[in-house]
Amino acid sequence: MKIATFNVNSIRAREELVITWLREKNPVDILCMQEIKCESKDFPNESFSRLGYEIAINSQKRYNGVCICSKIPFKRVKTIFDDLILDEQRRVIEVEIDDFVLLNVYAPHGDSDTDHPKYRFKMDFYDALNDYLFSLLKSHKKIIVVGDMNVALEDKDVYDAKEFENKTGFLESEKEKLRALLKIGLHDCFREKYPNKTSFTWWDYRTAGIWRDEGMRIDYILASDDLLKRCKEIEVDLWTRRRRSPTPSDHAPVVAEVFSS
DNA sequence: ATGGCAATGTTTCATTGA
Numbered sequence: 318m319k320i321a322t323f324n325v326n327s328i329r330a331r332e333e334l335v336i337t338w339l340r341e342k343n344p345v346d347i348l349c350m351q352e353i354k355c356e357s358k359d360f361p362n363e364s365f366s367r368l369g370y371e372i373a374i375n376s377q378k379r380y381n382g383v384c385i386c387s388k389i390p391f392k393r394v395k396t397i398f399d400d401l402i403l404d405e406q407r408r409v410i411e412v413e414i415d416d417f418v419l420l421n422v423y424a425p426h427g428d429s430d431t432d433h434p435k436y437r438f439k440m441d442f443y444d445a446l447n448d449y450l451f452s453l454l455k456s457h458k459k460i461i462v463v464g465d466m467n468v469a470l471e472d473k474d475v476y477d478a479k480e481f482e483n484k485t486g487f488l489e490s491e492k493e494k495l496r497a498l499l500k501i502g503l504h505d506c507f508r509e510k511y512p513n514k515t516s517f518t519w520w521d522y523r524t525a526g527i528w529r530d531e532g533m534r535i536d537y538i539l540a541s542d543d544l545l546k547r548c549k550e551i552e553v554d555l556w557t558r559r560r561r562s563p564t565p566s567d568h569a570p571v572v573a574e575v576f577s578s
Numbered sequence: 579a580t581g582g583c584a585a586t587g588t589t590t591c592a593t594t595g596a
Contacts, residue, residue, distance in 0.1 A: 326584075326585070326595080327584085327585055327586075329585095329586095330584085330585060352585095352595085354585070354586070355586095378586085378587085379585090379586050379587065379588095379593095379594090380586085380593090380594070380595095426594075426595055426596060427596085429596095467595095467596070469596095484596080485595095485596055486596050487596095519596070521582080521583080521596070522582080522583035522584055522595090523581070523582035523583045523584090524581090524582060524583090525582085525583085533596075535596075564583095564584070564585095566584095567583085567584080567595080567596085
């Protein structure tokens with residue numbers, strides 16, 4: 318069973334590319350997308366259902382929005398978390414599939430200025446997510462959390478650690494928040510599998526960083542102990558990102574091969 | 579210290595992204 322996380326930066330702008338990717342390159346079983354940037358009524362349902370996917374969406378107009386498309390039926394879908402911070406914007410969706418719980422997350426972008434409300438919101442969002450996952454792990458042992466976490470953890474997760482000093486997504490306080498998730502029982506599957514590998518998931522449009530591989534690793538597949546053991550392979554798929562037309566997202570999908578129950 | 583590109587809708591500019 319293949320699980321993918323992909324910040325598509327608008328599903329309407331990326332529909333053709335994503336569908337072509339699924340049809341011709343990587344027919345993943347579960348596709349978790351972030352920044353779909355449209356209300357559910359504007360989501361291209363047909364294109365995905367035609368390929369055999371069930372669709373679960375938590376989204377809003379213009380910004381944010383997450384969605385899970387799965388060939389394996391949902392046993393449960395959750396879009397409301399009864400948490401002021403987690404529910405403030407449409408950034409989280411949870412489903413139950415097979416024998417595990419899957420969360421798809423679009424963490425806030427934040428700001429390098431620690432006085433900026435966006436910096437505070439990112440910190441608060443991570444704290445709320447941590448609290449939520451901590452309690453979830455008490456009742457459910459098998460959890461996968463995927464998404465655009467908007468934080469690179471180590472120097473090898475950015476193309477130039479010096480350049481990223483004090484930059485959004487590479488602040489020590491941000492790394493601490495993501496590391497906190499790894500302390501409550503989740504694992505960074507890519508890093509556990511490949512302790513020394515550098516593999517980016519995002520490249521700046523503005524500098525055309527993709528062509529020099531100047532990027533960051535900010536998209537993750539996190540798994541609890543049981544699921545980490547079932548993770549057979551994990552990699553960044555550059556197929557969508559290295560074409561010029563149609564315009565690709567600034568992110569590339571991360572794809573994990575996980576053994577089913 | 580800043581821009582650069584891309585998408586959205588409040589649309590021919592402001593906002594967001596990382």
